[in-house]
Amino acid sequence: MSEQETLLRVEDLWVRFPTRNGIVEAVRGISFAVGRERVGIVGESGSGKSMTGRSILRLIRPPGQMTAKEISFKGDNLLDYSERQMRDVRGHKISMVMQDPKFSLNPVMTVGKQISEAYRLHSGASRGDAKRKALEMLEAVQIREPERVYNSYPHEVSGGMGQRIMIAMMLIPDPDLLIADEPTSALDVTVQMRVLAIMDKLVKDRGMGLIFISHDLQLVSSFCDRVIIMYGGKIVETCKASELHNAKHPYTRGLLAALPQIDDPKAKLAVLDRDPVWRDQESVVAYD
Ligand SMILES: Nc1ncnc2c1ncn2[C@@H]1O[C@H](COP(=O)(O)OP(=O)(O)OP(=O)(O)O)[C@@H](O)[C@H]1O
Numbered sequence: 101m102s103e104q105e106t107l108l109r110v111e112d113l114w115v116r117f118p119t120r121n122g123i124v125e126a127v128r129g130i131s132f133a134v135g136r137e138r139v140g141i142v143g144e145s146g147s148g149k150s151m152t153g154r155s156i157l158r159l160i161r162p163p164g165q166m167t168a169k170e171i172s173f174k175g176d177n178l179l180d181y182s183e184r185q186m187r188d189v190r191g192h193k194i195s196m197v198m199q200d201p202k203f204s205l206n207p208v209m210t211v212g213k214q215i216s217e218a219y220r221l222h223s224g225a226s227r228g229d230a231k232r233k234a235l236e237m238l239e240a241v242q243i244r245e246p247e248r249v250y251n252s253y254p255h256e257v258s259g260g261m262g263q264r265i266m267i268a269m270m271l272i273p274d275p276d277l278l279i280a281d282e283p284t285s286a287l288d289v290t291v292q293m294r295v296l297a298i299m300d301k302l303v304k305d306r307g308m309g310l311i312f313i314s315h316d317l318q319l320v321s322s323f324c325d326r327v328i329i330m331y332g333g334k335i336v337e338t339c340k341a342s343e344l345h346n347a348k349h350p351y352t353r354g355l356l357a358a359l360p361q362i363d364d365p366k367a368k369l370a371v372l373d374r375d376p377v378w379r380d381q382e383s384v385v386a387y388d
Pocket of ligand 1 (some may be wrong): 124143
């Protein structure tokens, strides 16, 4: 990734939570950069993936505390931005799609109104133009009866459709970067592949950057250009998805070994033998 293509640069990011038993360090000094490419962040539950995604948009809720040397977007350090400036960044320049649309869509407002209001907020477009744009986006995410869905309430649509609506809503302001946090993990496999294909097409057509957060190494390596592997709040490895098989870190090697083998379905699943040293090992491999 060349310097001028860099959209996002994160330098020495920490997320800490004060608890009764002391400080929990959810993210421990990670640094990475993202260009107009698809970057997957993979790691087990609790490894700090979501906190990393939320930190970029400065969405860590108190008592959680986020610190970093730099979180810059297109050269501007977001850490210097006021809350008002951040509101302009969120959903406008950088959008985030969460796991469950039920928590992100307003249950008492029709789908169409939510999408068109989101658009109007950023573009200042008229009601008519916003409705046209919303219907166009619903079609772009392959919703067959956009007019009917436009007038539906969130509880009247299926999970897969809800997730596509969220994607439509997040993409309507044409962001430069999309952060998708487990966007399809609540969906069954066929719907999941369909939603991913739509997201992939939109990302490619619009030349956006994508940060795709997932615990599913296989999914991420087939869908992304590069993979960042997190363990215990640190980045233990960064590599091209196509070179994942050459991964060096023992945790990544363990994850790869634990994938089911299609050519030998009866093979015994490997057990991840955790070494406490991993948690404190610096990012050992980074080739991008
Ligand atoms: N409110 C909180 N108080 C204390 N610790 C917290 C709090 N919220 C998160 N954490 C800690 O932050 C760590 C990282 O959480 P994060 O949600 O980023 O993990 P994740 O890798 O996204 O996992 P998952 O896939 O389960 O969402 C967790 O292990 C947890 O210990």
